[in-house]
Amino acid sequence: MSAIELPTSNTEFHSSPLETFVACAHQLLDPATPESVRKRVEPALVAQLPVLRALGMFDLFEVRDPAMRAWLGNELLKLKTWDSRMASV
Numbered sequence: 001m002s003a004i005e006l007p008t009s010n011t012e013f014h015s016s017p018l019e020t021f022v023a024c025a026h027q028l029l030d031p032a033t034p035e036s037v038r039k040r041v042e043p044a045l046v047a048q049l050p051v052l053r054a055l056g057m058f059d060l061f062e063v064r065d066p067a068m069r070a071w072l073g074n075e076l077l078k079l080k081t082w083d084s085r086m087a088s089v
Contacts, residue, residue: 017051020044029065046075053079 015023024045027033033041052058053076063069 017048017055018057021048021052024048025063025068029068049075049079 024041027037027041028045049072058072058076063072
């Protein structure tokens with residue numbers, strides 16, 4: 001799997017949440033991705049989850065990699081917990 005680079009902040013290209021999510025997921029799933037890149041990519045992927053959840057992406061598509069699916073499930077559960085806490089404030 002080839003590395004998919006995230007756009008840098010000095011470019012005029014603005015990726016969509018889905019494009020960012022897919023690029024980050026590819027890098028996290030690639031065993032050749034260095035740990036330093038993983039540490040930078042993981043928060044970028046997690047930051048896309050609220051928008052993708054609101055768009056219903058996870059209702060339409062299933063992540064095939066079992067480890068990634070479980071990790072995303074946990075991250076989405078954290079978002080739901082956070083949302084319910086904020087709604088009661």
